[in-house]
Structures are given as structure tokens and as C-alpha cells.
Amino acid sequence: MQTPTLKRTFLEGSMAIAEAVKLARPVVISAYPITPQTHIVEDLAKMVADGELNARYIPVESEFSAASAIYGASLTGVRAYTASSSQGLLLMTEVLYNAAGTRLPIVLTGANRTLSAPISILPDHQDTISLRDPGIVQLYCENAQEAHDTHIQAFRIAEDADVLLPTMVCVDGWMLTHTFEPVALCDQEMVDRYLPPYKPVHYANPEKPMTWGFYVDDDLLMEFRYEVHLAMRRALGVVEKAADEFAALFGRHHGGLIQTYRTEDAEVIILAMGSVVGTIKDAVDGLRSEGHKVGVVKVRCYRPFPAQAIYEAVWHAKVLAVLDKNISMGQEGALATDIKAAFYHRQPRPAVVGFVAGLAGREVSLASVERVYRRAQAVADGEEPPLDCLFLDLNQGYLDLKQATKGGEA
């Protein structure tokens, strides 16, 4: 491992991401504005306008077309990038499924924001979780430095011959996109060593005509799905390798598939994704200082799902408290479901308590994390685990008032 660079720049998370995308030398960028993604693509548009980044920036009339334009660019053999949030990601969904099925190594940023209705521009993971199924590698970031570094890794992962799938870097809107942090920016020469120019396996070329987007029936559709699934499973190793090789060059490692923090002897382990992990680490430090055996697992790679890595990190705990910034309505948070499934065939099997938290940016404070821990510890001490997920820090006063006034009926 080389000595990590100590020079840090104080800049907005969006700029840290835009700088990383620039360092990756994309040839085509296309985007449509949506808060809180905007600063990223504004920064990139300016870099192109100033000649700092030799790329084509295609301004489009919708997120649907943004994803479509980079689909076309990628198929024509170049590195391509987009970013969106919330409704924009939903609008891209059809294209993203298509890009995964066409095995296009596009990279996109999901600047997390909740979904309508009610409309809100504040962050949670409901948007990107809705995109967990197409065959898109999904990485969630804790801070601006990780966001910067992960974007560079994302191109490596997407373009790996064993993967060739879209890769999405998820960053909490506002908390990461609009907050200023000290960030060590990567050096272009080293990025060029880490990420060589994109060499497509095949691309649209009149000298060698090929057909993409063909029709198949029941005889082969399943085989195509199976191949995408296998590529996603192979991505588990590629994500680890991308993080390790990045660390070897740049001296920073934010976790590969997961990152553990004070989990070795923990009885309660809290699992979460994204920026909230930073708060949880602080809360864990506080609880540890009071003698509580508690740790954290940051799930960095959510798709493909790193079941084995998570199992190896947490099997010894009594209770796993899973904090989801999303919910599958009528079920529970997505991470909680996946963790329960991961343990079904494994022993020992800790209890799992699922919390839905931080929707639309509802603050998850140190005290909130402490409440999560207390509830989980009660289960560790013998209390029955709740069968339904728990909504953390609900405004009970509002719900009671609504009940008392019959929802405002006259």
C-alpha cells in the first residue's frame, strides 16, 4: 500500500463525484436535472464547456432519454455516464433493465431521494432500492471521500469482462451531495493506471454488423437471465478486487462488499447502508464506552447481495438490528428481508430486528441509534423479536391527533 495522499480539498460531495467522473474519462455524458442530483451534472457540464473534460454532454428532455443516450453511446463503444434521483430513476427504470440485459457497462449515480407521494426532495433509499432487480451492481457510500473513490471503482467493476453490467453508485441526497467535506482527490495519472481506456468486446460498427435488442422466446430468454445472474454473482469478487486494488494504489479502503466496525465480540450488530453508517459508528463508540457490546456492518455492495460476507461478519452476534431507509410496503425494509434470507440455511442464526428509519431525511440521531440498540439488546436478553418491522422515531403525536380527529373529518 502506498502512502495515502494527505492533500485534501474542502469541497461539496457533488463536486467530489464530478471530479471522480472526470478522472474516469467518460466520452459521453447525458443527464436531465432533478434535485438533488443537479450539482453533479452541472459541474460536469461546466468541465466539458471549459474543455477540462473531453466528452460530449448530451442535454436531454427527460431522464428516460438520458439513460437512453448513454445506452446508445455505450453500444457504440465508449465509456458513458449519467446521474439521477428519485422520480428520475423511476423514469429511467425501463432503460436500465434494457441496459443490463444488453450487458452495457454504463455507470450512473443515484443521488438518493424519496419517491412521491407525498412529494419530497429529501433523501432515503426508496428510489435506488426499486432498482435492485435488473442486474445493476449497486454500491452505497458513507461519505464524500468514499463517493469520490467509489465512482472510479464503479467503472472498473462495470467494464470487467466477468461483469459487463451497469453499475450504480448510491449517495444520500443532500447529506452527501450538498455537504462540504475534506476530500483527497485522486491523481489523473494514477487513475489512468487503475482504469485503462474502455475496450468494448463488441460495438456498433458498420464494418462488422451485429444485431442488438433481438427477439427471443421461451427457448432462450431464461438462459439470458441466467447469464446476467451469473455475471452478478461474479461481480461479488470483482467489487472486492476493485476495492483492494484501489487501496493498493491510493491508500484508501472503504470496505469491499461490506465494512465491519467493532463487530468482533459484538452481541448486537447494526447493519445499514449509506451515510447513516457514520452516525451509527459514532453511536457505537459511545455505547462501547459504556461497556455495551455493539458493532456495525456497513453493507456497501447491496447488489449483488454479499450474503456470505455478511454471514462471516455477524454470525456470532445474538441480534442483528437492520436499519433500512426504504420499505417494501406490506413487508419490511429490503435489507432486513435479504439478511433474513441469507441466514435461512446457515447456523448459528442470530435474531433479526428490522427498523424502517430516516425516510425523507428524517434525522437518525445518536439517540435514535441508541434506541435501536436498546430494542435489539432487549431481544438479546430474551424478549421475542417483533414480527413486523419497526418504524423508528415516528411522530406519535401527529398520528394520535389524526386518530382523535378522525383524519380531520368535519
Next chain:
Amino acid sequence: MSAVSTTQFDLLAPGHRACPGCGTAIVTRLVLMGAGRNVIVVTATGCLETFTSPYEESAWNVPWIHPLFENAPSVASGVRAALEMTGRGDTKVIIFGGDGSTFDIGLGALSGFFERGHDALYVCYDNEAYMNTGVQRSSATPEGADTTTSPVGSCQLGKQRPKKNLPAIAIAHDLPYVATASIAYPRDLINKVKKALSIPGAKYLQVDAPCCIGWGFDPSQTVEVARLAVETGLFPVYEWEPGQPFKARKLRQRRPVEDYLKVQRRFRHLFDRPEGKEELARIQALADANAAKFGLDQA
């Protein structure tokens, strides 16, 4: 035209799965004849995609991309940008869309492509309904036509709204070239493709593509039906370039619209039902308006 087979030069190979008498297949062959080999084709979901692309049996002898129903022009923008950034700017880009993707679901993407002015030719093969899914009405379906979602019933005589004027929408984007063409005049169609591809920027070409299944005529009559659409003034064949008047194909003797309508099952009710007379009069008025607007009648 020469009787020598052009099969070996066809960029759309024979043996595809189009219905016999498919107007769209003829449109595609002719467009590719005008385009040549140095082209990348993007095709929206629809009949053309379905009948040319069964896996391992692709009929395309040029690079061909089928993305989705409503995003072909946006994909083409990405293709064009990538070509220009990699020194392959001389490669042409053609987009094919049926009327469903062009007039309806993909109109937003089409407008975005027009506005950005990416160098590509958009070809709409207009068969005037959703034929791939079984003849449902689109906004390109002409007034009075019987489709499965604008059916003829005791309270309704087919489609109640006139056809959307998409070339006018294209012209409103100040494109460098907008034209319509017909498979009844193949040389004109090929020349328009060549001309369009010689002009930089976003171009729009709408080609009438009769569908024997959806319109209800004998598969041997496809070209004849296309010719009648032109000769009645219902499908004016013209070119438009900025600052110039429409250049339309003149008609020596414009025929009454009945000549075109009566050979198609989708308009049969207009002749069977007494109320059909009013509708026929409205359709004749549309043809007359076309004749006046585009100067179709030869002096």
C-alpha cells in the same frame, strides 16, 4: 426498373418474418438502398423489430440496435455522439419507428432529438395503427378508420379524431429537411433518403406503409393502395426545406377519396351505413384541404 435481382446487395436480408404484402418491409429495403452500408440503424419496438430480429435469424446486414418502444431517437443521439467522439463521424445514423412510437409514446424523445439537432435521419413507417399488437388505434390512424380500439358500433363509426399532423410538428422544430414518401414511388423515396443523409442535422421522413392485415386489402395490392393514398390527396408526398415552399408531387387528375377507401375493410362501414356519407364528405374535405395546402392539383 431493371429486372436484375438486388438480393445480394440487400441490407435487409430476405427470409424475415414480415407478413406477405407488408408495406413496412418495402419501406425498410428502399431506405437502406438509399443509405448504403456505412450506417448504424436504431429501431423502435414494433412490427419492424419483431419480424427482422428473432435471435440468430437477424435480417440486418448493418449494425442494428433495438432499444425500447419510446426511446430510439435518444439512443441515436448517444450513438451519434460516440461516433463523433471516436472519429467515425462519416457513419450515418438512421432511426426507424412505426407511427405508434413516433406519433404517440416516443413523441417526447423525438422532439428532444429534433431540438438537439443530432445528425441522424428519422424514418417513420406509418401504417396508421398499432399493427404489431393487433390493430389498435394510434394518433396516426385516420378519421373514420375501424380499429380494435376505435371500433365501429351502433354509436360510433370508427375513429372519431383526425390523424395527427406529425410532419408539421417536425417542421415546427425548424429541421433542415422534412419529407413524406410512398412505396408507390420508390425512386423518389430512395432519392429523399440520399438527400436527407447528405444534409447535417436531424431530419424527418414519413413513409406511408400500407398494412394488408390492419387495413384489410389483398397482399398483392400493397403498392396499389399506397398509390391510391397519394392519388386521392389523402397522403400528400412532399419535401420541405427551410425558407422554401412545399415541393409536392403533383397529381394529373386527383381521384375521389372513395377510390382509396372502398378497397379497404377498415372503411367498409362508411359505404354500408347511411351516416357514412357525412364521414366520406369530411374525408373528401381533408383531401381537398391537402390539395390546396400542398398544391397537389396540376394546373
